[in-house]
Amino acid sequence: MESMQRWSEAHKQEALLPEPAPAIEIRSVCKAFGSFLALDRLSLMVKQGEIFGLLGPNGSGKTTTIHLLSGLSKPTSGTVNVLGFDIRCQGRHIRRLLGTVPQETALYEELSAWTNLAFHADLFGIARREKKQRIEEMLELVQLTERRHSRVKTFSGGMKRRLALARALLHNPDLLYLDEPTLGVDVQSRRALWDHIRLLRDQGKTILLTTNYLEEAEALCDRLAIMDHGTVLTIDTPARLRQRYGGKIIELECEQPLVALADLQALPGVVSVEQTQTHLTIVTNGAENLVPPILNLVVREGEIRQLKLVEPSLDDVFLRLTGKQVRDEAVRRSA
């Protein structure tokens, strides 16, 4: 806690200084596996103290990016700096400052929670006099103190995730990477984990997370990058992304199926039109004053029984940017 306070004090002082160096800075990075280009001139910057989400379909390059950041892989070209260190030659320094919660949790299930944390403390060289206290603090933080001597294999999915989080925080990292942090976790545990993550951000940690739950990205992330085909398609706050890419959706329930679908589609600002019997879903680019011309066109063929204006979700933004085709990373890789 003391080190946390020191960090917090230092952080306040830094606020008066010019913009701090980014936590992560990726510039024009390419990563090739044989003839397959996993990352294509990727550029990305994550500020210190923010929760940054990395979204993308399977095979979009998220995992490759994460492996680069943790020093498990080297870029074919371009530069990657993490907390001011170059990953090409300072991987060990980066790993010391990086806490990771991998998707599979990477816990030794046959060992107790305490032994897992003690082993981690030894690997990261936490001072012996601090070790016990840090472990106790982390177990307390994730509410696993009572189960500290239980074998991890007896834990639920949520408990394992919490323990993995405790382990990632044990060496007090400046940058925390969470890979699908709430995958397979029940709603209560998910909410508790979200609270933990927000608390960490408030304490000044930089958090990079990947998730397939867009609701989670929306709830947690200060900024998001949507990736596909090894490059970043867009970066912004969730709200601005919805505004920029989501447009507006108009749902109409008509008296009879619309014949003049092509005319509707041809209206400026209409992105797509889908008709299911008497139900029309019209996706627009969000341009103002699109409702009157749409209604004019539809009422020519009959009455409108119901009209609904829908705010786009992050899912809509994601699908719009990355397409609806189902991806299979393994298939793509082997191809």
Next chain:
Amino acid sequence: MMILHFFRVIWACLIKDLKSMLTERAFLFQCIILPINYNLLLILFALAGSNAPTAVVMGDTGPYAQQFYQALSSAHSFHLQQTTATEAASLLHAGEIVAVVTIPADFDTQVALDQPTSVGLKVNNLTTDLTDDVRRGVRLAVTSFAAQVFPDQVPIVAEEHDQHPMDIDYIPFLSIAALIIGVMVGGLLQAGTAAAREWEQHTIPELLLSPASHTAIALGKMLAAAIISLAASLFSLAFVTLVIGDWPSFWGEVIAFTILASCLFVAAGTLLGTMLRRRQTLTILVRGCSVPLFFLSGIFAPISFSTSGVQFLARLFPIHYLLVLEQHAFFGLSLNTLSVPENLLILVGFLALFLTLTVLAMRRNMMGFAH
């Protein structure tokens, strides 16, 4: 600080792996008991192939007939039992004996008269190995009987000069090989499993994403496996010395060579486990390769007695050199054309090679993990 952290990581990996191993008690028990298992296997093998069960039908019970029976008994080829002709035929038919030797009723009379006589021999020539044993044994009995009864008529005698101060029995000789194969399989399985387990249980990121030295991680894991392997060796050593009765000529050598064997196979096991990443594949490979390697390394006789092709193959694997060194430590034997220091040097070379390859494999896998 870096050096302190290096040793702390070794210690942490050692303790963690020992704790993990202790949770898999059945596997642990199997690895400890394995060398004794191999010993029992070889004893059974030696017992099964040593003496051919043979019935002797004593048509004559005179002194010459008795003397001939003693000659058969001293031929080291038969497990003899006296039966009637009918019983012998029945036993041979039932497959319970390999041969029937019939001493004719006029055996003593004919021998006393210095007249030719025939000893009947019925053989179940199912396998050449046993049939040849019986044929050689009967001829040896005839020759030694004649030399005893008519020393003037058998002028040729073998004048034996032993190279070694004592004869080494077959089972004690084989037991040394069983000790080595046990250390080999136990070491490979323990170390290989500990390495592969990290991949199978997806715990490898915990190691690879830490700032700890990969050499320290590898060393810690190897030490844990070496401790278990040495415990298994102790059991086996106790069995070989106390049960089989192989008392070492040089205790210091036995201890040093057993530790070396353990380290060597633990390093090789860690390498295999790191490369294969699957415990099942590792187990199949180790079990599949250990027996051919065992037979290739000169367990039944010095490898220099074999063909040049077999000798060449044997020298490609460390087990051959270990066998040579252990036989020297127990019996003072030299089973190949190299000196003890030369054999030792080759093994140290193998150890250095396995250690280097293990660290390289871990580094390569670290990159492979990201692919």
